[in-house]
Amino acid sequence: MTTGRLETFSDGVLAIIITIMVLELKVPHSADFAALRPLVPVILSYVLSFIYLGIYWNNHHHMMHVVHRVSGGILWANLLLLFWLSLVPFVTGWMGENHFAPAPMALYGVVLLMAGISYTVLVQASLRVEGPNSLLATAIGLDRKGKISLGLYAIGIAAAFVRTWLAGAIYVAVALIWLIPDTRIERVLSGQAAGEKPSAP
Amino acid sequence: MTTGRLETFSDGVLAIIITIMVLELKVPHSADFAALRPLVPVILSYVLSFIYLGIYWNNHHHMMHVVHRVSGGILWANLLLLFWLSLVPFVTGWMGENHFAPAPMALYGVVLLMAGISYTVLVQASLRVEGPNSLLATAIGLDRKGKISLGLYAIGIAAAFVRTWLAGAIYVAVALIWLIPDTRIERVLSGQAAGEKPSAP
Amino acid sequence: MTTGRLETFSDGVLAIIITIMVLELKVPHSADFAALRPLVPVILSYVLSFIYLGIYWNNHHHMMHVVHRVSGGILWANLLLLFWLSLVPFVTGWMGENHFAPAPMALYGVVLLMAGISYTVLVQASLRVEGPNSLLATAIGLDRKGKISLGLYAIGIAAAFVRTWLAGAIYVAVALIWLIPDTRIERVLSGQAAGEKPSAP
Amino acid sequence: MTTGRLETFSDGVLAIIITIMVLELKVPHSADFAALRPLVPVILSYVLSFIYLGIYWNNHHHMMHVVHRVSGGILWANLLLLFWLSLVPFVTGWMGENHFAPAPMALYGVVLLMAGISYTVLVQASLRVEGPNSLLATAIGLDRKGKISLGLYAIGIAAAFVRTWLAGAIYVAVALIWLIPDTRIERVLSGQAAGEKPSAP
Numbered sequence: 001m002t003t004g005r006l007e008t009f010s011d012g013v014l015a016i017i018i019t020i021m022v023l024e025l026k027v028p029h030s031a032d033f034a035a036l037r038p039l040v041p042v043i044l045s046y047v048l049s050f051i052y053l054g055i056y057w058n059n060h061h062h063m064m065h066v067v068h069r070v071s072g073g074i075l076w077a078n079l080l081l082l083f084w085l086s087l088v089p090f091v092t093g094w095m096g097e098n099h100f101a102p103a104p105m106a107l108y109g110v111v112l113l114m115a116g117i118s119y120t121v122l123v124q125a126s127l128r129v130e131g132p133n134s135l136l137a138t139a140i141g142l143d144r145k146g147k148i149s150l151g152l153y154a155i156g157i158a159a160a161f162v163r164t165w166l167a168g169a170i171y172v173a174v175a176l177i178w179l180i181p182d183t184r185i186e187r188v189l190s191g192q193a194a195g196e197k198p199s200a201p
Numbered sequence: 202m203t204t205g206r207l208e209t210f211s212d213g214v215l216a217i218i219i220t221i222m223v224l225e226l227k228v229p230h231s232a233d234f235a236a237l238r239p240l241v242p243v244i245l246s247y248v249l250s251f252i253y254l255g256i257y258w259n260n261h262h263h264m265m266h267v268v269h270r271v272s273g274g275i276l277w278a279n280l281l282l283l284f285w286l287s288l289v290p291f292v293t294g295w296m297g298e299n300h301f302a303p304a305p306m307a308l309y310g311v312v313l314l315m316a317g318i319s320y321t322v323l324v325q326a327s328l329r330v331e332g333p334n335s336l337l338a339t340a341i342g343l344d345r346k347g348k349i350s351l352g353l354y355a356i357g358i359a360a361a362f363v364r365t366w367l368a369g370a371i372y373v374a375v376a377l378i379w380l381i382p383d384t385r386i387e388r389v390l391s392g393q394a395a396g397e398k399p400s401a402p
Numbered sequence: 403m404t405t406g407r408l409e410t411f412s413d414g415v416l417a418i419i420i421t422i423m424v425l426e427l428k429v430p431h432s433a434d435f436a437a438l439r440p441l442v443p444v445i446l447s448y449v450l451s452f453i454y455l456g457i458y459w460n461n462h463h464h465m466m467h468v469v470h471r472v473s474g475g476i477l478w479a480n481l482l483l484l485f486w487l488s489l490v491p492f493v494t495g496w497m498g499e500n501h502f503a504p505a506p507m508a509l510y511g512v513v514l515l516m517a518g519i520s521y522t523v524l525v526q527a528s529l530r531v532e533g534p535n536s537l538l539a540t541a542i543g544l545d546r547k548g549k550i551s552l553g554l555y556a557i558g559i560a561a562a563f564v565r566t567w568l569a570g571a572i573y574v575a576v577a578l579i580w581l582i583p584d585t586r587i588e589r590v591l592s593g594q595a596a597g598e599k600p601s602a603p
Numbered sequence: 604m605t606t607g608r609l610e611t612f613s614d615g616v617l618a619i620i621i622t623i624m625v626l627e628l629k630v631p632h633s634a635d636f637a638a639l640r641p642l643v644p645v646i647l648s649y650v651l652s653f654i655y656l657g658i659y660w661n662n663h664h665h666m667m668h669v670v671h672r673v674s675g676g677i678l679w680a681n682l683l684l685l686f687w688l689s690l691v692p693f694v695t696g697w698m699g700e701n702h703f704a705p706a707p708m709a710l711y712g713v714v715l716l717m718a719g720i721s722y723t724v725l726v727q728a729s730l731r732v733e734g735p736n737s738l739l740a741t742a743i744g745l746d747r748k749g750k751i752s753l754g755l756y757a758i759g760i761a762a763a764f765v766r767t768w769l770a771g772a773i774y775v776a777v778a779l780i781w782l783i784p785d786t787r788i789e790r791v792l793s794g795q796a797a798g799e800k801p802s803a804p
Contacts, residue, residue, distance in 0.1 A: 407610055407614065407664055408664075410610070410611060410614050411614045411617070411618055411660060414614055414615050414617075414618030414619070415618045415621060415622055417618075418618055418619055418622040418623075419622055419625075422622060422625065422626065425626070426630065474661075477661055477664075478657070478661075478782075481653075481657040481660075481661075484621075485650075485653055488621070488622055488625050488653075489625065489628075491625060492625060492628045492630060495630040496630050496631065496634075499630055499632070500633075500634035503634035503635075504634075505634055505635050505636045505638075506634055509636075509639075
């Protein structure tokens with residue numbers, strides 16, 4: 001069983017999640033620019049969540065590229081990830097409409113944390129299928145980036161109750177860590193293509 | 202005519218159904234955690250329906266893997282299944298917002314029952330195309346799991362008018378029966394690959 | 403340029419249109435079955451539109467199966483068809499919520515008529531690419547079914563202002579005409595496979 | 604890494620964006636044709652945006668046809684484009700519901716301009732992968748049409764504050780420029796097929 005349909009379904013869900021968030025941008029009744037001002041926090045939180053979902057899609061895309069067989073474990077880990085990501089529009093809207101208040105900021109971090117843990121579960125389920133000498137295992141390595149992210153989300157959740165701007169800064173920082181393209185898999189692949197021994201990242 | 206486009210379309214509809222349910226999670230206006238309390242039953246019913254739709258996608262994925270040709274009967278049975286599944290967000294919302302009252306609990310069971318019957322119709326339509334000696338026929342076997350589910354849904358509907366928690370327990374139980382991965386098709390496939398005679402499940 | 407991506411995009415749009423209609427089924431606040439009574443016309447109109455969209459998807463699926471190259475004309479005719487079909491949820495909701503009043507009944511027919519005309523334009527654009535001796539030309543033949551449907555829609559629109567039930571009956575009748583599976587293309591394909599000369603339908 | 608999944612995801616997002624706009628067409632409570640009159644500007648702006656999204660899908664479809672490898676730059680440029688296009692339903696709704704008032708007209712132009720710039724970024728990212736002697740480079744040429752569009756959007760934004768109808772006319776004009784099918788890539792491809800030297804457009 002190949003990854004084809006898993007990717008189609010995940011792409012569909014991710015595409016819908018990413019687009020559904022726009023529905024939270026309610027069209028204002030007044031026609032002047034001032035009517036847009038209350039929407040600024042909603043738009044800012046939309047941008048952040050859009051980037052996060054883009055990162056997930058991007059990484060999912062890369063990972064599935066080196067997964068060759070889909071197990072039941074992968075299917076359900078993937079659904080778990082999609083479940084947590086499906087809550088992103090809700091927490092994004094709650095955070096944006098309440099101008100980054102403590103409780104929504106913390107819950108936003110919780111959803112990011114749970115999605116991050118689900119992604120780790122998906123990676124582990126894929127590694128169990130591919131084996132320790134697979135391209136995937138080489139590409140993932142110690143998964144330092146993934147582990148640091150989970151730690152930062154946890155700190156962000158705690159920070160939300162002390163200084164909300166700090167939680168926000170942490171969530172933005174994690175996004176930036178990932179925006180720096182995850183070249184690990186690409187490097188391993190081109191290393192292979194060139195006949196070189198892939199080095200651990 | 203292959204199953205490719207049928208799967209793409211079904212994946213699209215299932216992805217949308219699964220994601221549309223989140224829209225029922227209305228963003229609360231207040232920014233404290235107490236504002237989330239009324240959402241708890243909505244989230245619980247969302248989780249249950251998410252799992253059911255995940256199971257349907259999973260089983261659909263497995264079944265289409267051993268169906269080689271799409272007939273008109275399969276196309277329409279598939280649309281019938283998608284129709285009943287498209288009502289899941291509605292009954293999920295009604296059940297969640299009314300804290301699992303009897304009528305919504307019963308209707309939830311009715312939609313599950315109709316979706317289950319539609320799936321059985323789809324299986325039969327596929328068997329008519331594939332024939333009694335096909336991989337599909339071997340994999341489905343007596344379809345004990347499917348028949349038990351239909352019976353349990355019916356009991357759940359009746360139970361909703363007596364003890365709503367009993368209906369809920371039955372719906373959860375059926376989901377758990379299916380969460381135990383349906384290894385029948387995988388077993389038959391790997392049996393074939395290994396040159397063994399596939400045994401009826 | 404093959405039909406692959408055209409089909410993916412059309413499937414996506416059709417899947418969303420078909421599912422978006424469910425959003426018009428607003429979750430009632432009361433938890434008894436009586437609260438569902440006002441929804442009956444909404445559900446009835448949803449069923450009719452679901453069947454129509456299923457028919458369009460089905461026929462689109464069959465037609466694209468015998469189209470080998472996508473021209474600019476096909477791309478835009480396809481978008482024209484999707485545009486009119488995208489108005490189906492709106493007219494379905496208007497018709498259902500107003501208990502099949504004359505104006506919504508007529509507008510429903512107008513959208514069906516425009517979608518039907520767009521489909522004919524798409525067929526013509528495809529025929530221009532495939533040529534008069536193509537499988538498609540043989541399968542479409544005189545397109546009697548298509549022409550009768552357009553005529554019936556026009557009659558239905560007029561009937562809506564005299565007897566709304568008559569308009570409804572006509573719309574249901576056209577759906578039934580198409581539900582009888584369009585075996586033309588399948589017949590031509592299997593005729594070819596068997597080495598027979600395809601006869602005009 | 605091929606363009607397959609990039610196209611699937613983009614098609615999904617574009618399909619949802621195009622369909623989500625219909626949700627802005629709120630079903631009127633009254634059942635006579637007069638109830639549709641306030642919807643006319645909403646429908647007009649929907650038609651314009653539908654055409655723009657159709658053009659983007661069409662051009663995206665053509666471009667990806669001659670892109671052979673997906674880089675990280677292409678992935679993120681594509682997401683940037685999808686981000687700006689995801690704001691189209693919002694500005695379409697704002698413009699339509701406020702009868703083409705100056706501020707929404709200007710913002711509509713801003714979103715079109717940013718989407719146009721993002722598309723240019725995507726083209727540049729693709730050119731960096733494909734190289735200056737690629738089919739894509741030949742097909743794009745000086746990209747006069749793209750540059751003129753960006754200029755016209757900027758003029759349209761300014762015009763919105765002076766004469767809103769002028770801004771509207773400019774937006775319609777740009778759509779018409781693109782509706783004339785972009786035959787550049789098709790010409791280059793068929794030139795190649797015929798063994799001719801592709802001439803710069």
